[in-house]
Amino acid sequence: MTMPETPTRRSVGVKNVTVGRDVVIYEPANLYGCELGDGVFIGPFVEIQSHTRIGRGTRVQSHTFICESVTIGERCFIGHGVMFANDMFREGKPNPDRESWGKIVIGDEVSIGSGATILAVSVCGGAVIGAGSVVTKSISEKGVYAGNPARLLRRL
Numbered sequence: 001m002t003m004p005e006t007p008t009r010r011s012v013g014v015k016n017v018t019v020g021r022d023v024v025i026y027e028p029a030n031l032y033g034c035e036l037g038d039g040v041f042i043g044p045f046v047e048i049q050s051h052t053r054i055g056r057g058t059r060v061q062s063h064t065f066i067c068e069s070v071t072i073g074e075r076c077f078i079g080h081g082v083m084f085a086n087d088m089f090r091e092g093k094p095n096p097d098r099e100s101w102g103k104i105v106i107g108d109e110v111s112i113g114s115g116a117t118i119l120a121v122s123v124c125g126g127a128v129i130g131a132g133s134v135v136t137k138s139i140s141e142k143g144v145y146a147g148n149p150a151r152l153l154r155r156l
Contacts, residue, residue, distance in 0.1 A: 020056065034066075037074065055108065070104040073125060079114035086120040116150075126156060 012030040020038035025031065029042055033050025036042070040054050043062035048054070052066055055074035060066070063081040070084050086101045087094060095101065102120020106112075110123055113131030121138040129135060130146030130153075139145060143155045 016050075026062075043080075061114070067104075068098060069101065070106070072106045073108035073110065075109050076106060077111040079112055079116065079131065081115045082112050083117045085117065088120060113146075128156070 012028050014025060014029065015032045017031050017033070018035040020036060020040065022039045023036050024040075025042040026044040028044060030047040031042070034048045034052040034054070036054050037056035037058070039057045041059040042048070043060060043064070045063045046060055046066075048066045049068040051068050052070045054060065054072045055076065057074055058072055058076040058078070060078040061080040064078055064083070066072070066084045067086050069086060072078070084104055086104055088102060089095070104118060104120055105122040106118070107123055107125030107127070109125055110127050110129070112118065112129040113133065115132045116129050117134045118129070119134070119136050121135055123129070123135065123139045124142060126142040127139050128144045129150060130144065132148070133146045133150040134148040135145070136149040141152065141155065144153045145151060146153055
């Protein structure tokens, strides 16, 4: 009879994070190598990876995943279960070269509904992304966007 192997265990936590004043992080959360501005709120079960900046007054709700090299502006709202993805699997498999991954930039006062997916794009300030939407192209005009792929429903 063979004995079962013991898995390598790694703890979640908040490591090497630069934080401003009045930041709230609900645990469990996994944040590392990122920067959080003043008054940022991070809900439970959130992961924020390295080289990411979350602007002042932004709220990130539970179960959200923010990959590497994302910039989120000030006073944004990121709903529950939002996924940010910047490795586009162009070769049909994960790309180990982080330098070739796309960058994601979210402007100020952007609201992203629960369950949305944001790919390697930029979103202008003041845009609203509907729940469950998939943003595959950059958004440069303030408005309400929804669907898969997300499209402009109305200008704001």
